[in-house]
Amino acid sequence: MTENATMPAATPSAPAPFLIGEAMTGGYGRGADILQGCTIAVERGEIAVIVGPNGAGKSTAMKALFGMLTLRTGRVVLDGEDITTLSPQARVAKGMGFVPQTRNIFPSMTVEENLEMGAFLRRDDLRATMEQIYGLFPILRDKRRQAAGELSGGQRQQVAVGRALMTKPSVLMLDEPTAGVSPIVMDELFDRIIEVSRTGIPILMVEQNARQALEIADKGYVLVQGGNAFTGTGQDLLADPQVRRSFLGG
Incomplete structure (x- = not known):
């Protein structure tokens, strides 16, 4: 050069x-x-x-x-x-939040309990995140006391995604x-x-x-x-x- x-x-x-x-x-x-x-x-x-x-x-x-x-x-x-x-x-x-194709919910637990399980690593207040998920998936608010295994396939998928989102x-x-x-x-x-x-x-x-x-x-x-x-x-x-x-x- x-x-x-x-x-x-x-x-x-x-x-x-x-x-x-x-x-x-x-x-x-x-x-x-x-x-x-x-x-x-x-x-x-x-x-x-x-x-x-x-x-x-x-x-x-x-x-x-x-x-x-x-x-x-x-x-x-x-x-x-x-x-x-x-x-x-x-x-x-x-x-990292991961939703597997199968076995992605706890069928005997209620919808709300499933969401709470998603936050098992958190030590802060979960209520704001829970409200965000209910805003995203309104049907889950209506069925929050129902066993997740009783929901339709699409509703169970919403629970699975919501549970992953609970980890923020x-x-x-x-x-x-x-x-x-x-x-x-x-x-x-x-x-x-x-x-x-x-x-x-x-x-x-x-x-x-x-x-x-x-x-x-x-x-x-x-x-x-x-x-x-x-x-x-x-x-x-x-x-x-x-x-x-x-x-x-x-």
Whole structure:
């Protein structure tokens, strides 16, 4: 380089995602790897959706992010902190809220008791958060004294999401929140998810109803055989001919 040559201007680096599972590889026990180097991230104020065929590793990726699966390679970073080795309980304490697809409520407990169980790590006054959840899901206020196991599928999902929100999470993860509910209830749940996102909580979800999920997504990930097949905005993926043909029914 000559004396008069000028150094190129430094390009400012993009801000790191709020939550990222980077180059994740792993499986269950000593079994084969289900995740094949996939990367999943969600930014602040964003809804990110993971879709793909059955057996693609979607729920496994969520479990890896939440610490329910030991990664063989890769890492998980939350708000700039490497949490790869932390237990699920420690991740909850760090601000992660996770709603699994099944067994996500206590059926013999009342709705209100379920919500209170979500706040087991808190030592402050729960009433303001409880009111926020009843404002988000008005039917839960009406049924707060009823056993959660007696509710409809959609109402039980509302209890499960509400219980996760009682932790005052900094990120909310939902594994197939609309599984087994009617199209009308699915639309209502998606509306509530959008409302939660508008409060500033980043949301990452796995969803079987790919087209509807991508319609509300800021970012979408299509997984195939445990790896990233397509990544883009929800609208970009909906418009991609190959994604439409292979995963959205044309």
